[in-house]
Amino acid sequence: MSETLQEWLDRELQDLEPVWKSFRSKQRRMYYIWMAVAVAGMVALGLGVGYDLAYVLRVHLLIGIGIAAFIWLCVLLTSRANTMKNARKQFEKALSALAPSDQEAFARQDFGRTDFLNTTEDSFPARLLIGPDLWLYFRGACHIYRVSDMQALGVQEEKTQLHYSIGNTRVRQKVGAGISLTVDYREDTVSAKERSDRLYLTSWEQFQTAKKLIDQHCPKAGALWREK
Numbered sequence: 001m002s003e004t005l006q007e008w009l010d011r012e013l014q015d016l017e018p019v020w021k022s023f024r025s026k027q028r029r030m031y032y033i034w035m036a037v038a039v040a041g042m043v044a045l046g047l048g049v050g051y052d053l054a055y056v057l058r059v060h061l062l063i064g065i066g067i068a069a070f071i072w073l074c075v076l077l078t079s080r081a082n083t084m085k086n087a088r089k090q091f092e093k094a095l096s097a098l099a100p101s102d103q104e105a106f107a108r109q110d111f112g113r114t115d116f117l118n119t120t121e122d123s124f125p126a127r128l129l130i131g132p133d134l135w136l137y138f139r140g141a142c143h144i145y146r147v148s149d150m151q152a153l154g155v156q157e158e159k160t161q162l163h164y165s166i167g168n169t170r171v172r173q174k175v176g177a178g179i180s181l182t183v184d185y186r187e188d189t190v191s192a193k194e195r196s197d198r199l200y201l202t203s204w205e206q207f208q209t210a211k212k213l214i215d216q217h218c219p220k221a222g223a224l225w226r227e228k
Contacts, residue, residue, distance in 0.1 A: 095144070105134065
């Protein structure tokens with residue numbers, strides 16, 4: 001990685017760190033709520049089905065505490081992996097793959113940036129950087145997009161299937177799982193082997209934020225949007 005890009009990365013991660021700390025703080029508060037709900041829920045369940053208080057405290061309370069302890073163990077294990085040191089490794093891996101000339105060009109771009117705090121889904125805050133020639137999306141892993149290689153941009157609603165039973169009937173239902181900003185590449189480009197790419201977002205609001213950044217900081221991409 002070039003010295004110029006290394007200096008850029010130091011500044012970028014310095015800017016990301018307080019966002020990451022806020023993200024982790026919100027996650028911890030969410031985990032504390034889940035732990036409290038686990039304990040209170042098991043106690044309420046025991047009382048609701050008519051067990052006496054002594055039995056509820058001896059059995060249901062202990063089960064709730066066990067569930068809460070398991071949640072906290074998961075928090076401890078993930079917190080060891082979800083560090084800024086690991087975030088740096090992902091940035092370095094993606095940026096080091098750029099050619100030397102692209103590394104210099106990347107570091108000198110005037111980026112628009114935004115962060116998405118998907119605390120129930122992600123291990124890190126997601127950061128989107130939009131420049132006139134190169135983009136970067138960090139969501140646990142880094143991906144770089146080269147605008148000159150793009151043929152078309154689009155949007156696609158992602159679906160996932162839920163399976164549940166109503167009486168003796170097994171039901172399958174598709175529900176929305178997020179939004180993908182899709183990227184198609186021209187066949188004669190260095191990105192062509194990927195054929196297409198997806199920048200996954202969790203909501204239409206996040207897509208609108210991303211599109212606004214693209215419109216403001218990457219004017220040449222304006223002609224690439226496909227009709228829905």
